[in-house]
Amino acid sequence: MGRAPCCSKVGLHRGPWSPKEDDLLINFIQAHGEGKWRSLPQKAGLLRCGKSCRLRWMNYLRPDIKRGNISPDEDDLIIRLHSLLGNRWSLIAGRLPGRTDNEIKNYWNTHLIKRLRSQGSDKDTNDDNVKAKSKFNLPGRKSGLEKSRIRRGSNWNDNMMKEKEENNGERGKTKIHLPKAIRVTSLRLTGNNDNNNNTGFESNTTTTATISSGNGSAACTLSDRDVPWHDGDHDHGVESLIGCDFSTSDKHLGKLYEEFLQLIKVENQDHDDQDQFNLCAESLLF
DNA sequence: AAATCCACCAACCGCAGTTGC
DNA sequence: CGCAACTGCGGTTGGTGGATT
Incomplete structure (x- = not known):
């Protein structure tokens, strides 16, 4: 069965947003918050698809957008x-x-x-x-x-x-030259994270990352000391993940893990690319 | 001045992952 | 567990305005 369209397009406005529509959307979100995009247009009095509202808000109307x-x-x-x-x-x-x-x-x-x-x-x-x-x-x-x-x-x-x-x-x-990249499909963080401050983990926090290779996935739990960039004296980067207990029951996952290790080795050999390496690790985990 | 080309970017489309029932 | 709704993402389109012919 095919997926239903996100909304009925009959009678809905399309194309560029008018200032009036922007105002309606801003006012509604300021009053009720983001989310519930599907029902938002009706509640806000907009003749727009919820998807369109979300896009408009995310890409243009959000107050923290840098112009x-x-x-x-x-x-x-x-x-x-x-x-x-x-x-x-x-x-x-x-x-x-x-x-x-x-x-x-x-x-x-x-x-x-x-x-x-x-x-x-x-x-x-x-x-x-x-x-x-x-x-x-x-x-x-x-x-x-x-x-x-x-x-x-x-x-x-x-x-x-x-x-x-x-x-x-x-x-x-x-x-x-990086090995084929992996996709982090989900990431759950528990403990305090003081908003974009990478050193903001409190003690006893755990980090759980799920890495999938299309046919399998592995969970990896880190203690707070293992979280990359946590140690102020030493920049561990992704090398901290080496100790993770990846299941090797899936051959794809095993390969993935090998590639991951290779990535770590290759990158660590080249100190000129250390910044890129750190950025990579940071972006993959957060 | 008109026609055409080009660059830019807001918006759309369709798919996949997540969530809730 | 399966299904459908919801959400987010990345690729693409098309309108607009400036530059060029």
């Missing part, structure tokens, strides 16, 4: 994070306070991708790491490129495919 140009520091951080995470825009956005995933995605697609190409260092847009990092690369799911091609028909932009192939030829310039 204005991306600073050079942010620019640099986006490039570094993208080299580690691929197109995981929400994760990247999570490292840039006030920036939205949509904004970063747009910035990447319009500015950075061109700049990196012109510099001949488009390591981030074509290598296997990025492909592996995308959750859309999972078996059985069509890539965006494929979907786009289907939508546009058979004459769709052969140049794009050509360009893609040409880019693949530049893999040798890729600086960072």
Whole structure:
């Protein structure tokens, strides 16, 4: 049975939001808080799909949204994070306070991708790491490129495919060689976390991360002393995870774990990339 | 001045993961 | 446990405005 559409589109407004609609949405959320997006439009008197309301709020109306140009520091951080995470825009956005995933995605697609190409260092847009990092690369799911091609028909932009192939030829310039990335499907943190302060764990806290490889998953529980970056005298990074008890009953998971260890070794050998390594660890865990 | 091209970005779409019944 | 609703994510589209021809 197919999935029902998120909402009836009959009679709903689409396209750009008017100031009046914005006001209605802001007022409602200020009064009732975020969430319940499905029922929000009706309650707020909006003729919009709940999804559209959520998007508008998340990407534009939230009070903590940072407006204005991306600073050079942010620019640099986006490039570094993208080299580690691929197109995981929400994760990247999570490292840039006030920036939205949509904004970063747009910035990447319009500015950075061109700049990196012109510099001949488009390591981030074509290598296997990025492909592996995308959750859309999972078996059985069509890539965006494929979907786009289907939508546009058979004459769709052969140049794009050509360009893609040409880019693949530049893999040798890729600086960072990570094993295929894993996807952290869920993360549960107990104990106090003082909002973005990575050193804010109290004693006796535990961290539970679930890492999945598509066919299996492993739970890993860390004591507070194991949490990366916790120890002020020594920057452990993800190496703290080595002691975790990953089940090896699943061969995919075993492989995944090996790759994970390899990642740790490779990255630790290169102190120049220590920052990227730390960022990677941080982003994967939070 | 008009037509065309191009860059930008808000918004949409469809899918997958999570949650609740 | 299975199903459906809800939520979030990433890829893509299309409108708009500025630049160029």
